[in-house]
Amino acid sequence: MEKLVITGKTPLKGEVVISGAKNAAVAIIPATLLINGVCRIENVPNISDVRLYCEILEELGAKITWETEHEITVDTRKIDPHKVPLDTTRKFRASYYLLGALLGRCKFAQVSSPGGCNLGARPIDQHIKSFEALGATVDVSNGKITAKAKKLKGTSVYMDVVSVGATINAILAAVLAEGTTIIDNAAKEPHIVDVANFLNTMGADIRGAGTDIIKVHGVKELKGDATYSIVPDQIEAGTFMIAAIASKGDITIKNCITKHLESITAKIVEIGGNVDANGDHLRVWYSKRTHKATIKTLPYPGFPTDLQPQMGVLLSISEGTSIINESIWESRFQYTVELNKMGANITAQGKTAVFEGVKGLTAAPVYASDLRAGAALIIAGIIANGKTEIYNLNHIDRGYENIEEKFRKLGAKIERVVEE
Numbered sequence: 001m002e003k004l005v006i007t008g009k010t011p012l013k014g015e016v017v018i019s020g021a022k023n024a025a026v027a028i029i030p031a032t033l034l035i036n037g038v039c040r041i042e043n044v045p046n047i048s049d050v051r052l053y054c055e056i057l058e059e060l061g062a063k064i065t066w067e068t069e070h071e072i073t074v075d076t077r078k079i080d081p082h083k084v085p086l087d088t089t090r091k092f093r094a095s096y097y098l099l100g101a102l103l104g105r106c107k108f109a110q111v112s113s114p115g116g117c118n119l120g121a122r123p124i125d126q127h128i129k130s131f132e133a134l135g136a137t138v139d140v141s142n143g144k145i146t147a148k149a150k151k152l153k154g155t156s157v158y159m160d161v162v163s164v165g166a167t168i169n170a171i172l173a174a175v176l177a178e179g180t181t182i183i184d185n186a187a188k189e190p191h192i193v194d195v196a197n198f199l200n201t202m203g204a205d206i207r208g209a210g211t212d213i214i215k216v217h218g219v220k221e222l223k224g225d226a227t228y229s230i231v232p233d234q235i236e237a238g239t240f241m242i243a244a245i246a247s248k249g250d251i252t253i254k255n256c257i258t259k260h261l262e263s264i265t266a267k268i269v270e271i272g273g274n275v276d277a278n279g280d281h282l283r284v285w286y287s288k289r290t291h292k293a294t295i296k297t298l299p300y301p302g303f304p305t306d307l308q309p310q311m312g313v314l315l316s317i318s319e320g321t322s323i324i325n326e327s328i329w330e331s332r333f334q335y336t337v338e339l340n341k342m343g344a345n346i347t348a349q350g351k352t353a354v355f356e357g358v359k360g361l362t363a364a365p366v367y368a369s370d371l372r373a374g375a376a377l378i379i380a381g382i383i384a385n386g387k388t389e390i391y392n393l394n395h396i397d398r399g400y401e402n403i404e405e406k407f408r409k410l411g412a413k414i415e416r417v418v419e420e
């Protein structure tokens with residue numbers, strides 16, 4: 001078993017370069033299934049979720065070549081939608097994008113039912129509603145979701161909840177449909193714009209991504225034969241911004257889109273941190289103890305749920321009583337139990353957590369319950385007094401590329417150790 005061992009109390013200083021966005025990559029890679037041709041994707045984050053998705057596509061018949069550590073060529077001319085590895089898709093949440101992409105291209109898709117996960121229930125009713133509106137029949141039984149259609153026809157879909165996954169899946173299913181599809185109450189996250197830009201580069205006609213009404217004009221074929229570069233990861237950048245302030249450091253974050261970071265920038269400045277945004281990089285630095293805040297997680301452009309645990313660490317050592325209301329996931333406060341082992345004073349009940357700010361944290365063995373909880377615990381380890389051990393690294397490796405190396409370059413004392 002691997003663990004991270006962090007000797008804390010080091011202010012982080014220097015520069016860090018942000019990788020391509022995980023949540024864009026895990027949608028763009030399955031989106032290549034809509035292309036009857038070859039495409040090249042750059043700025044691909046080299047993380048386990050991406051490598052796993054590439055393996056799934058290869059099982060379907062795609063040819064994927066890693067040209068460099070961050071560039072792939074994908075040939076999806078010959079694919080067989082019946083070859084989805086159901087065991088793999090059962091464990092991998094983003095596999096739901098295979099439904100939209102394969103339904104769109106082959107009019108048949110089957111994946112394992114996703115079920116709940118560490119963040120709580122993860123329904124996909126809005127995905128299914130979109131496929132059905134386009135003319136597909138969807139069957140959920142025996143642990144599988146099967147979607148099929150004779151043909152898909154443009155339609156109007158109103159999303160009852162703002163959902164990243166359902167918005168992307170509706171786009172994927174509509175790109176090759178006959179006529180125009182209008183997706184109303186769409187999610188506006190940067191990775192939705194990125195998926196639409198990718199598909200448009202490959203020959204699709206999608207307008208309005210980034211607003212709450214997206215129009216997809218169906219086209220006959222996506223020919224590909226183009227290169228696309230994935231957007232920088234908003235959540236990775238936000239994680240380093242929070243780490244800079246929490247560790248009393250001074251970091252310059254390179255290769256980021258500062259516009260995507262406005263909600264986190266505003267919150268850091270509100271509690272007493274310093275941020276200077278400049279083109280494609282920003283400097284974040286500590287000058288005095290931060291103070292309490294109230295945060296409610298919301299869909300973009302609100303404060304992202306995927307930065308909530310990291311911000312929770314900062315609030316746990318900020319002066320005064322802070323409150324976080326988690327409005328997206330029902331079970332995203334499991335990290336607070338681990339932080340309390342490190343001396344934090346957090347009471348979490350349902351979707352609300354109250355943080356009584358303490359002066360500092362102390363090291364302890366802790367367990368990452370999910371990806372962002374893992375990132376939060378790394379920040380906690382870096383600021384704590386003593387040697388923190390973090391377990392369940394598979395969650396962290398799913399979504400952060402070379403995380404310990406990036407933190408080490410900033411001065412953190414962090415090692416990956418294999419425990420017998």
Ligand code: EPU
Binds near residue numbers: 126
């Ligand atoms: N929802 C429904 N019905 C649906 C779909 C969603 O009720 O059909 C609800 C969910 O239960 C949740 C809310 O809508 O309460 C938002 O869920 P959404 O569909 O937006 O989430 P997702 O697409 O499953 C993506 C990210 C998550 C991120 C959320 C919210 C990917 C692969 N995952 O999930 O990322 O938290 O959007 O921004 O893009 C992470 O990166 O750590 C992570 C969990």
